[in-house]
Amino acid sequence: MVARHSLIGYARVSTRRQDADRQVEDLLAAGVRRDDLYVDHGVSGARASRPKFDKAVAALQEGDTLVITTLDRLGRSTQNMLAFAETLRERGAGLRVLNLGGGDVDTHTPMGSMVFTVMAALAQMELEIKRERITDSVAKRRAAGQDLGGRRQTFTDSQIRSAAHLVEAGRPAAQVARDMGMSRATLYRRIRDLPVST
Template sequence: MIVGYARVSSTGQDHATQIDRLTAAGAEKLFSEKQSGLDKDRPALEECLRFVREGDVLLVTKLDRLARSASHLHQIVEGLNQKGVGFRVLDDATLDTTTRTGKLVFGILASIAEFETALRKERQLEGIAKAKAEGRTGGRPAQITPGIKAEIIQLSAEGVSVRKIAAEVGFSKSAVQKVLDEAKATKTP
């Protein structure tokens, strides 16, 4: 059975053209939705992927109608392969996993996607290492400066309440309490 999947990104768009093309290409069962491709929760796609059975072919008009990224595409097609389901794209005849050439092309695309992911991860780790070497640990810069910490500790030593210290320095009571707790922890052996 050929199973078609159609998607448009917004409610103002119409997927009638996709449905017509899928039907003309032999789709016997159709799933369609108006949902952004970036959304992880796409109920019609999930239902479609549950519906297809061994020997079926999932058909889409364009590759971007199905997947958010190359890795997402690979994940979907790998799941289809495990179920014995083929995959075809109308606008790109080379992407047809029911043929030897289509499987080869898809394998190459999947390898490229995997390589890109590895490169991205490597660059990210290099950036983190560089930041650590420069003394940057990530996150937002501390708002409470050493001077403000010293003022909080001094006011507390003078017997001023946490609430009044917070009002004086312009930070929350919990932020002031955290500074005081840290100061106690560093003094206690």
């Protein structure tokens, strides 16, 4: 008797307000039986423990395939994704991503396995580039003395005058500015813009 290979479907939404209907529809259309469908609600991809994901993985037998709609349902880091795909391979199970690089990728095939590795690496690279851009943007804005967002502390003219007196008395302007939570350029601008007292 030939063993029946199952498709085990997994869907995840990060917040309880989101619904997984679209993912579920796509998984059912791909041939996953409703009984073999696992959905995590309100669980972030960065979390190590995802209860339904753990159950889906535990349900996999040799020859079975875990089916997900997109790569980010698995997690955030390429290293984790690739390690997970390798773990499945060692167990004789496969991974199928319905929408990866515009197509359906199955790691049971050599081509699918290669495409998965490349796409996982690209997803990670995209994340790193985004992170780098944000860090770079914050550094540039900080250097230019610009607002970095968040709640801006407001200082009265009298507080700025006190800061100016400290600088005149020999305290380093950079230190005074840092203590006030602003850049040196901003401190100098505020001192320059003080109304002339009569």
